[in-house]
Amino acid sequence: TNNTRVYHSTNFGATGSWSFGASTGSVSTYGVWFTNATTGICVGTVALLTTNGGTTWTATGAVGGTGNMTSVGGSGSNFWLTRGGNIHGTTNLGTSWTQTYTGTPALWATSIAVTSGCLAGWSSGATGTVVKLNGTPVAVNNNNNEVPNVYRLEQNYPNPFNPTTTIRFSIPKEGNVELRVYDLLGREIAVLVNEFKPIGSYSVDFDASAIASGVYFYSLKSADFAGTKKMALIK
Numbered sequence: 001t002n003n004t005r006v007y008h009s010t011n012f013g014a015t016g017s018w019s020f021g022a023s024t025g026s027v028s029t030y031g032v033w034f035t036n037a038t039t040g041i042c043v044g045t046v047a048l049l050t051t052n053g054g055t056t057w058t059a060t061g062a063v064g065g066t067g068n069m070t071s072v073g074g075s076g077s078n079f080w081l082t083r084g085g086n087i088h089g090t091t092n093l094g095t096s097w098t099q100t101y102t103g104t105p106a107l108w109a110t111s112i113a114v115t116s117g118c119l120a121g122w123s124s125g126a127t128g129t130v131v132k133l134n135g136t137p138v139a140v141n142n143n144n145n146e147v148p149n150v151y152r153l154e155q156n157y158p159n160p161f162n163p164t165t166t167i168r169f170s171i172p173k174e175g176n177v178e179l180r181v182y183d184l185l186g187r188e189i190a191v192l193v194n195e196f197k198p199i200g201s202y203s204v205d206f207d208a209s210a211i212a213s214g215v216y217f218y219s220l221k222s223a224d225f226a227g228t229k230k231m232a233l234i235k
Contacts, residue, residue, distance in 0.1 A: 001029040006042055006054055021054040031071040031110070033079065036191040039210070041094060043069035043081045049094050051210045060094025073112035073121060077207040080133070082107040082123055087131070093210045105129055148172050148201055153220045153227040156206070160232040163209040167192070170201040171222050178221045179204060189216060197222075208233050 001007065004027055005020040026046050034040035038053045041060065045068060048057040063069065065083045072081040080089045080100065087101035087110075107125035112133075121133035148170035156165045171177060179193035189211060192204045206218075213235045219228040 001032055001042060001044075003027070004029075006032050006040075006057075008054060021050075022056055024048050024057040028068060030068060031081070033072045033074050033110075033112075035074050035076055035079075037188060038190065039077075039093065041072050041074065041079050041081070043072045045069075047072075047081060047094060047097075049210070051093075060090070061096045063088050063097045064099055070106070070108050071110040071123070073110040075112055076205075077209065080110060080112065080121060080123075082110055082125070085125070087123060092207070095209065100133075101131060103129075103131065107131070147199060151220075151222065151225040151227070153218075153229060155229055156218065156231045160234040161208070162233065162235050164205055164207050165231065166203050166205055167218055168201065168203045169220050171197060171225075172199060173223050174198045175223045178219075180219050181206065182217045182219065184215055184217075192218075 004023040004025060006024060007018040007020045009017045011017045024042060026044050026048060029042050029044035032040060032042040039051050042048050047060040047063050047069060049060045050057050063083065065086055067084050069081045069083045072079055074080060077093045078091050079094065080087050084106050085104040086099055088097045089100040090097050105126035107123045110121065110123045112121040122130060124130045149172050151172060152170040154168040156167045158165060174197065177193050177197040180188055181190040181192065183189055192206060213233050215230060215232050217228050217230055
């Protein structure tokens with residue numbers, strides 16, 4: 001980030017490979033985090049959200065406290081940012097923020113990872129301070145008590161929905177799994193799963209708070225299987 005821009009590289013940062021979208025409108029931006037190809041938050045003097053891969057940025061709900069926000073991390077629609085010695089979290093893409101940690105001294109960096117089906121996070125700051133988030137469940141759940149023998153993509157429930165729904169699927173072979181959401185024009189809206197999965201049955205919660213009402217499609221791809229179903233968001 002620099003000079004009201006968030007810069008993006010698609011070849012690991014090779015010289016001359018950095019591009020940017022529209023101006024964020026905020027000169028002082030110190031951290032950025034994307035939870036999928038389209039959804040991300042950048043922070044500095046203000047917190048800004050994009051749901052279209054950085055083409056446009058809009059202010060999130062108000063974040064408590066004063067001073068610059070120095071880092072942000074997240075997974076799905078959950079984000080955490082640092083401001084001074086405090087950490088603020090959101091579960092709805094920044095519509096509202098709650099102070100989840102209070103301390104001193106100032107925290108400067110944040111990283112969030114999914115470990116064994118749970119969110120784990122770390123923030124570090126002045127004088128070697130490190131604080132840890134551990135054990136918060138994420139939206140993708142593995143129901144390993146069921147061993148499937150066929151691929152299956154189920155209809156989301158509820159459907160129609162507002163604003164959250166659950167998508168269930170089963171895979172009889174381990175391998176990389178992709179679960180993506182598209183609009184009627186075939187544009188990718190969200191990447192819900194894109195990782196290696198063992199044999200099992202899974203459920204994924206999709207939060208559509210940041211998108212408009214309409215008909216959408218969700219598509220599952222794994223090994224030699226591909227399936228698509230339709231769902232309706234009504235706000």
